[in-house]
Amino acid sequence: MVSDWPHLIQGGFFVALLVAAAIWDAKKQIIPDVICLGIALTGLLDFTPEKLFGLLTAAVFLFLALFLGGLFGGDIKFSAAVGLVLGFQKSMTGMILGLILMLTFHMIHTLILKRHRKDIKKSYPLAPFLSIGCLAAYFLC
Template identity: 30%
Template sequence: VISYIALRGRCRYCGAAFSLRYLLVELLTAFLFTWCFQVTGLGPELMKALIFISFLIVVAFIDYDHQLILDKVLIWLGGAGVFINLGLGFTGLTDMIAGSLLGGGLLLVIAIVSRGGMGGGDIKFAACLGLWLGWKLTLLALLLSFLLGGVGGIVLLTLKRKGRKDFIPFGPFLALGAFFAGLYGWQILRWYFQHFMR
């Protein structure tokens, strides 16, 4: 951020202008990292959250720009989830496998029923999220992503950023749902059961 401002958005060597996107992504990353720290404090939970958020940002922006979720990124995302959860004792192996099958399986069913309304990258992304979140938080993340996707779609149509026939990538909404589920998932579930499942 400091170098971008100091160099006025240009390369130090060739003088070529950088897109404002670089600055915005760096600011967003710093904001989300600070948010995570405020929620988790210092400790293993913060490390897990920062790594998770970093992957979510990468996937969300690539999918938004190119309607593509790279397998290389997903392999690292899934592998990191398994390593961190098992290594630090956050989530058990059975819970991770159940979350992965639930996340990928639900979106696979939607893709089949909608005849291509859900991309293969989204299916694999949801499966990887399950490895990070476990099955309960994965289900919550999917529900949140559908809600956020509906609201986001309406906003994009209203602002005429997208037309009715335009493709709206679902990856960013999956990432956003996973972000809130990862940070606030257990609080949301407790609130729900206290108020609606008595």
């Protein structure tokens, strides 16, 4: 169908940009603004006004950053951009899946490091985990 083209094009760009964000964050622990802008612009390819509520997912990360620390501006901008593509419900689903994945990874990684008597890592880049969760939400929900 012709009406599926915007969604298919958006999906291709969305996947590419989330992979780029994940790789960049894993290597340099920063998510470039241009990647966040690109993600937000992909939201225009299949836009509905309801998806503006997806910006509220950034509020969750802003709250966590203000009160708990450990998050930076790139994570907040990333979640806002993803929210414009997915809308509120799907982006929250993606964020929760990503955070569960990160916590699972942390627990397994910690057990392995303790077993080998090595120092436990205190932080991880967030974009790789959130990207996986958001891709699952985009394609499965």
